[in-house]
């Protein structure tokens with residue numbers, strides 16, 4: 373058996389203890405809240421014990437109520453104190469809960485930012501964020517309401533059992549054994565619970581992915597006649613989840629039944645021992661009801677943490693997932709300190725110096741890539757699908773770093789500069805731009821916070837989107853829906869282009885930015901690019917000749933290498949692979965260049 377499968381409940385606690393760090397900043401509040409909870413439990417136990425003792429004294433000798441009156445006074449104090457401590461504990465634990473969840477969410481946000489886009493692997497950022505945020509909610513309950521309760525569950529029964537032993541002698545040890553057995557049940561079943569919890573969670577994850585896929589790809593599925601198959605997949609995944617949930621419920625039910633059995637057995641054994649002691653004259657009968665009430669009080673906190681121990685595996689798994697994100701190393705190290713000083717117009721020379729890159733060791737994607745784009749040059753990056761064009765753009769944005777070689781901006785290695793300083797200089801218009809929920813204005817404002825309206829219209833004009841926005845009833849304040857749902861593909865891209873124009877970066881990188889534009893729009897855009905990017909370095913990853921031929925120069929990539937470079941006309945004349953690529957893409961390679 374692998375060590376992975378031999379963990380016990382103590383191992384389940386490890387990630388939870390490591391994450392306890394989130395409480396570090398709230399240590400004082402944590403101890404105040406825990407102390408209030410303990411005092412609230414103890415005052416409740418004292419009130420119950422005092423009232424039972426007072427009642428039995430009055431029943432035994434109604435004529436002598438002196439001590440009973442004193443006990444009733446103590447009872448009143450205990451009840452008032454109990455109310456006060458309960459209120460204080462509830463207030464402190466809720467304030468702490470919100471602070472804990474804030475801390476966890478910030479840590480997760482930072483972790484996801486460090487991981488994006490490389491470290492997420494095949495998972496989507498939203499999926500990871502969603503799962504991690506749900507885990508943060510789960511853990512908030514644990515840290516804010518459970519850690520303190522667990523400490524109290526361990527400490528207050530000890531105090532109550534101590535009082536019982538003082539009152540009843542060794543009989544009190546029965547209570548101790550009962551409470552210990554109650555806590556031991558879920559503790560020892562922790563690993564089984566963890567496995568079952570994981571199975572349910574994995575099943576739910578599959579079900580969610582299948583359902584989402586069905587919703588997102590519904591049109592494609594209907595057109596391919598796959599609706600029935602999809603229904604079957606959803607049904608099978610649902611049944612799998614139900615089966616696993618049944619097994620989990622069966623175990624939890626058995627656990628609860630065993631717990632009830634332990635409580636009942638403890639009460640019976642205690643009752644029998646107490647009766648024997650009273651009838652044998654070894655115990656004052658007046659203490660009998662108080663002892664029974666104290667036994668109940670010893671079980672209350674233990675019963676309160678029983679459900680928490682039943683969820684130990686789930687909590688541990690949530691803590692592990694949160695730690696995975698919080699501890700994630702940065703995809704690229706942001707250690708550069710050269711902030712490049714004041715920007716000069718005309719800056720923006722890009723150089724790839726013998727760059728090798730691989731996403732996975734042993735599968736090179738860029739192989740000795742070496743080229744320079746002088747400041748202000750307009751270059752088209754051309755190559756077959758998978759040649760490494762997008763990867764080149766991502767290296768320039770420092771989403772990744774080269775395995776060997778260097779990427780330079782104005783002669784400085786990108787790694788020597790803070791990442792934010794690099795990204796401020798380069799605007800990337802990706803293949804599928806993300807439009808944030810909000811309005812046209814709010815999306816432009818994200819590019820340059822506080823940009824004025826005139827600048828926004830100028831950018832929209834340049835991106836050939838101004839006329840469309842003017843026609844919308846709310847103009848700049850028109851809602852764009854979730855990920856620009858109310859925009860066409862071309863409009864989404866033009867909005868991203870407008871953002872890039874607004875930023876006035878020195879280098880513009882467009883990844884097939886013209887893919888969604890019709891022929892006329894594309895030509896107009898090409899002219900706008902030429903005008904607005906005058907004097908700025910531009911790399912356009914393009915397949916279309918109408919885009920390519922506007923470039924000063926073409927970088928022709930083949931299998932991650934720079935196969936050739938020159939003007940479009942030169943490459944057409946001398947490079948058969950280039951001609952073949954354009955022909956293969958059904959592009960009019962012999963399309964006459966615009967004058």
Ligand SMILES: Nc1ncnc2c1ncn2[C@@H]1O[C@H](COP(=O)(O)OP(=O)(O)OP(=O)(O)O)[C@@H](O)[C@H]1O
Pocket residue numbers: 490731732737755756757758759760761762763764
């Ligand atoms: N995140 C990733 N993890 C692993 N491999 C990747 C990743 N992204 C891209 N690749 C691989 O790297 C190679 C180059 O991909 P890239 O996207 O740079 O090509 P491209 O020239 O832009 O292609 P296209 O024109 O189809 O967009 C491909 O083989 C691709 O499968």
